[in-house]
Amino acid sequence: MPASIQQLIQQLINGVTIGSFYALVALGYTMVYGVLKLINFAHGDLFMWGAYLGLSGIIVALAVALPAGAWVVLPVMVFVMVIVALAGAVVERVAYRPLRSAGRLAPVISALGVAFVLESLARNVYGASYKTYPTDITPTGGFTFFGNVHISIMQVIVLIVSFVLMAALYLFIQRTRIGTAMRAVSLDHDTSRLMGIDVDRIITIVFLIGPGLGGVTGVIVALYYGSFDFTLGWIYGLKAFIAAILGGIGNIPGAMIGGMLLGIIETLGSGYMSPQWKDVIAYTILILILIFRPTGLLGERVAEKL
């Protein structure tokens, strides 16, 4: 197989891995936008808190149950998911619910405010320097195929975990009563209320699921890269938001596809052009989409346009 094709396949594998991170975080944005028409700027920072809490959790878990080795990651992930989900629900209760009827500027500013508080807290609690996860718990090794294409065990785990999480979420939204209620609320609050749906409760559930997923993703991303700092939330938050817009915000399969696409485009761009323009490529995609197709690739007509 020619080297150029090998390189392309390698880039695609890396792109899909990064893309699945974007997709998992994008789901949180898109679900909240679906029910509240609000860009939850705090979502990226909740995700970042997942990475930090995961770090603390793993250190404690290793101290308590050292022989368990890499398996301590699993209970830590559950712990992080619960805590970040609760934090998400608290944020909704404190900062967004009082503003439900206050127009569109107020919730956006409130969301930015929450993002600043979360980021500043992380920086003051954990310090501004890069944090690293204990290296001995991340599985190493991998497979080589087509001669020169590598896929690491970590990448395989990432892909499997994100696929399972996304499939579970999709089935939950499509097949359960609560999922149906969520879809109803995202169409029309008043009518849902007339149909006997407790809209506030559904919104709380959305704010549990989205940040919960984000928190777990934070742990996975930190495990994958090994190190991170408090700017993680801002960078991934904006990228994931771009992914959500790319797929069509409010649309759950759209967020998954958008995330994958953005990951692939970014990796190809930094592989074939230059890594320092990677972010510029992502932002340019966002700008072009909002100018030419504000509904995203799969979206319904949601971007307010006159």
Add this chain to the structure above:
Amino acid sequence: MTAMENTITRLRQVPTRWWQIGLLALAILLPLPMGDYYRTVLWRTGLYAMLGLSLNIILGYAGLFQLGHAAFYAVGAYTAGLLNLYLGVPLLLTFPAAVLLAASLGFLITRPILHLRGDYLCIVTIAFGEVVRLILVNNLFGITGGANGLSGIDRPVLFGLVLREPIYHYYLMLIFLIVTIVAVHRLENSRLGRAWMYVREDEVAAEAMGIDTTRVKLLAFVLGSGWAGLAGALYAGKLTVIAPDMAKFLESVIMFCVVVLGGVGSIPGVFVGTIGMVTLPELFRPLKDWRDAWLGIVMVAMMILRPEGLWPSRRVQMEIHAEQATSTD
């Protein structure tokens, strides 16, 4: 009516002329007994008040969510710095170029995104701001000095006097600030200003009344961006060192908060916002680590408790309270 509102009504009865004279005298005399550090704090207050006033045109009057305003501030500073370093243009003479370039960039960037509204506009402006910052960091044309930026920019020279001491910069800032205040005050009450507020309140109705909404919104962006460019050039003259960090998102958010904290569309509000967002955090240096958290808490609390801002323009206040009155019916 609370005691605070009572005091405000009583203060409003004092003739405006007296207020203006008093404040001007205060602004001139205040830095005299101060040391250089506090003079610099005052200068920064003036700088951010100017940036706030420029953003107030876009966000306050026209109601357009601009969250990438710092990009134009940086463009102004870089224009001044580059012209001075490469072509040797005296700094004060670069000011018109800085304004023009920032304004033209404002035109070019916002022309295609004018049809977007609300939070979507917010996101695109964030993206544009980041693109400008990354272009400066990545040194696109090989002249912007990359992540380190530019250094060694000349001091502004006025009638043979090299402006080196903070006090000179303070007075230079004061002159431009007064010009700005007069200009935005006149804009606010002009035909264009009324058109902006009409667009802010109801774009469809404004269009139906014959307002060319595209042109009016574009003018808000162009004027606001140009003014931010002027502030950037003043910054370049004072610091003589500029870096891409000027365009970072946090700067845009601080400007945004300056306008929102005081009350959108209100000139005194911008000053209240600047004191809350810039001056106080600067004076409480030890708490600087917590500044972002403070910014955040203020933003959330303001939106919940007093969405019209601390010193709102009467028009906005009436609107918000009228809305509440109708929604409780």
